[in-house]
Amino acid sequence: MWRGILVFLLLAISTVAAADERPRQINPIPFAHEPCSVLDYRPCTPSYCSPLEPGPCIPEIDYPYGQNLQLTIESMPSETDRAKYQKPDHDLDTIGDLFAALRTCWSPPSDNARAGMQMSVRFSFNKAGGLIGPPRLTYATAGVPADTRTTYLNAINASLKACLPLKFTSGLSGALAGRPIAIRYVDNRELGK
Numbered sequence: 001m002w003r004g005i006l007v008f009l010l011l012a013i014s015t016v017a018a019a020d021e022r023p024r025q026i027n028p029i030p031f032a033h034e035p036c037s038v039l040d041y042r043p044c045t046p047s048y049c050s051p052l053e054p055g056p057c058i059p060e061i062d063y064p065y066g067q068n069l070q071l072t073i074e075s076m077p078s079e080t081d082r083a084k085y086q087k088p089d090h091d092l093d094t095i096g097d098l099f100a101a102l103r104t105c106w107s108p109p110s111d112n113a114r115a116g117m118q119m120s121v122r123f124s125f126n127k128a129g130g131l132i133g134p135p136r137l138t139y140a141t142a143g144v145p146a147d148t149r150t151t152y153l154n155a156i157n158a159s160l161k162a163c164l165p166l167k168f169t170s171g172l173s174g175a176l177a178g179r180p181i182a183i184r185y186v187d188n189r190e191l192g193k
Contacts, residue, residue, distance in 0.1 A: 069095065069179060069181040070181075070182045070183075070184070071102060071103075071183045071184070073102065073183060073186070074186045074188050075106070075187045075189045076189050077103075084099070084100055084103060085103045085104060086100060086104065087100060087101055091167045091168065091169045093169045093171065094172065095172075095176075098166070098168075102183065104163075105162060105163035106156075106185065107158075108152075108185075108187050108189065109152060112147060112148055112151040113151070113187060113189070114141075114191070115187065115188075115191040116141065116186075116187065117148065117152060118139065118140070118141045118184060118186050118187070119141070119156065119184075119185050120138045120140075120182060120184045120185070121135035121137055121138060121153075121182070121185075122135065122138050122181065122182045122183075123135040124177075124178050124181065125166070125168075125181070127168070127174065127177045128165055128173075129165035129166035129167060129173070130164050130165045131164060134157065135156060135157060135160065137149075137153055152185070156185060
């Protein structure tokens with residue numbers, strides 16, 4: 001009798017192990033497979049829903065904006081992006097409004113300019129819409145002379161000072177205060193022509 005039970009247990013364990021060894025087919029479409037469970041031990045799709053809601057749910061992910069606020073500003077925007085370079089005519093209420101206001105502030109330098117120059121700065125706003133500190137240079141195009149870098153950094157600082165303080169709504173000012181914002185400035189003008 002013990003031999004029969006032992007054989008049955010070994011057969012059951014080998015069946016479960018064989019089932020786990022089969023490759024799991026994953027749907028390549030994001031969030032198309034089942035959501036996570038507390039008891040799952042394999043990769044799954046995370047969801048952030050209430051236990052009171054019926055059925056699985058898909059998390060709302062705002063893809064254009066991540067946890068870190070990053071923005072690219074071009075000196076000459078393309079035709080498809082021109083609408084993003086128009087200053088909002090109301091208090092800034094969304095991150096999109098903030099980005100539009102920052103895009104309209106930029107005025108590239110006219111002297112000592114260099115085609116293809118890229119420079120990135122990082123800074124934070126306070127609740128009143130002013131800068132917490134001066135923008136910190138995080139990147140400049142390699143091989144550029146120091147005076148050209150200085151010219152662009154001065155143009156970035158002057159452009160930001162001309163627009164400040166920005167008028168945030170109370171909701172945006174509370175959410176934005178102290179959060180770092182990284183802006184990459186790209187001078188894509190055709191200079192010398």
